[in-house]
Amino acid sequence: MAKIILTGDRPTGRLHVGHYVGSLKRRVELQNSGEYDEIYIMIADAQALTDNMENPEKVRQNIIEVALDYLACGLDPKKSVLFIQSQIPELCEMSFYYMNLVTVARLQRNPTVKTEIQMRNFEKSIPVGFFTYPISQAADITAFKATTVPVGEDQAPMIEQTREIVHRFNYVYGETLTEPNILLPDNSACLRLPGTDGKAKMSKSLGNCIYLSDSEEDIKKKIMSMYTDPTHLRVEDPGHVEGNPVFTYLDAFSTDQDFEKYLPEYSNLEELKAHYMRGGLGDVKVKKFLNNVLQDVLRPIRERRIDYSKDIPYIYKILEEGSKVARAKASQTLKEMKEAMKINYFSDEALIRSQVEKFS
Ligand code: TRP
DSSP: OOOEEEEEEOOSSOOBHHHIIIIIHHHHHHHHHTOOSEEEEEEOHHHHHTSOTTOHHHHHHHHHHHHHHHHHHTOOTTTSEEEEGGGOTHHHHHHHHHGGGOOHHHHHHOHHHHHHHHHTTOSSOOOHHHHTHHHHHHHHHHHTTOSEEEOOGGGHHHHHHHHHHHHHHHHHHOSOSOOOEEEOOSSHHHHSOOOTTSOSSOOGGGTOOOBTTOOHHHHHHHHHTOOOOTTOOSTTSOOOOTTOHHHHHHHHHOOHHHHHHHOTTSSSHHHHHHHHHHSOOOHHHHHHHHHHHHHHHHHHHHHHHHHHTTOHHHHHHHHHHHHHHHHHHHHHHHHHHHHHTTOOTTSOHHHHHHHHHHTO
16 A cells, blocks of 8 residues: 655644654655655645634735745655645535534544634634534545654544544445554654743744744744743752753754763763752753754754745745645545545446436
8 A cells, every 4th residue: 555644734823843843854754764655745724714714814924934844844845745725625525525424522522622622712602614624634634545644742633533534434435545544753752842931832822932934043042031940949959850841852852962062071861861850950051052952953944944935936836736736636536435425426337327227
């Protein structure tokens, strides 16, 4: 069976380092591994509109921001199909049929939808489109016959729901759709990178993000004012590394080579942590180290982003071409679905023959 990747992001803002360690970095590695037959990376503008319907301009502006972030991280349009969700109308058609396979109760139990309803104060009146977006996400995934969906942990319920839809569809209409597998980051610090304020999630609305496109000074400012261990008041005090985002970021980003280069008095992160916990290691020193590490990761990304931003029409061209390729694939899958669902009236000669017989 072909190995196919599909994943994507809502274009509601520039991408940040949480996206990077949670998914982007992995995507680029998978792309360059040569192990996948097809790779589709989707800018989920239609999904972004499910909770931003009054704000289409925001979604429109962020399409290019996200595309630039993708290219800057190393997604290569020669190897990966970069496309825009709304340009694939087949996805809507699929969603419409999948709606018959899912109950309201099942959607209400989806943990991601539950938290998002709370976050958006939708408790009183939930837009139907928002409520059903897991169904549309199942269409995104199955349209491409994706076997592998590299995403962050928060997306696990969506993949689970997709698998249920696939089972149900195949059970009712016969083997047609491919069951996807989630691919989570292997490093637990990368699963959910906290915000610079120590809050569980990096999120634009909380203002606790480090963006891939941030300038060198911005990154430094954000790191030097990061939340650390509030009980670590004096350098001599013993400190905590758990729940301390500075150390979580080091877990996610630092390598032994970084120690050799910037902090040769420690050979690895474990030694640095041990010293912090013992007491006698100040936050400023750790933050300066983190700054060096993160600057090395983000500098090449930022520079490539600036280069790509010099030719915006070319970025639109990439997305337009990608959307054509993606549409061809989705339309093939939809054709197979319609055959399985017996709604292929005009291309089924056996049907026409049997009806002729019935009425003769
Ligand atoms: N829900 C994802 C997010 O919020 C975006 C997305 C839409 C997606 N469709 C998808 C991710 C299909 C993976 C597969 O970031």
